Amino acid sequence: MLFFGAVMAPLVFIKLPLETAGPFIRAAFPWYYAFIIASSALAALGFFLRGQALSAVVALLLVAVTVWLWVWFLPHLDVLRTAGDTLGFKRGHRLSVYVNGAELLAALVLLLRTAV
Secondary structure (H helix, E strand, O other): OHHHHHHHHHHHHHHOOHHHHHHHHHHHHHHHHHHHHHHHHHHHHHHHHOOOHHHHHHHHHHHHHHHHHHHHHHHHHHHHHHOOOHHHHHHHHHHHHHHHHHHHHHHHHHHHHHHO
16 A cells, blocks of 8 residues: 555656556556455454454455445546546545545554554
C-alpha cells in the first residue's frame, strides 16, 4: 500500500506523459484494490482464529472500505473526470487520498499490534 501511493503513482506521473500516466494508474487500481481486499480478508481470518476480535473487525473494515472504493467511488471519479468536472474530481481525488491514507494507517497499526 505504501509503495503504490508513495512511490509508484508519483513515479508514473513523473516519467510518463499525462495522457499515458492517467489511464495506466486507473488500470492499476483494480489490481491494487483486489490485493488489499484479499490480504485484509486473509488477515481478518487469521485474527479471528487467534481470538483477536478487534483486529479482525478492523481488517474487515479495510475490506469493506476497499470494496466501496473499487465498486462505487472509483467509477464515480471516472464519471467526474469524463464530464470535465475538474473541481468535483479534485475533491474526490483528495478524499480518495485521505481514505487510502487512513487504510494504510489502519493496516500499519494492525501490523504493529501483531508484532508486539
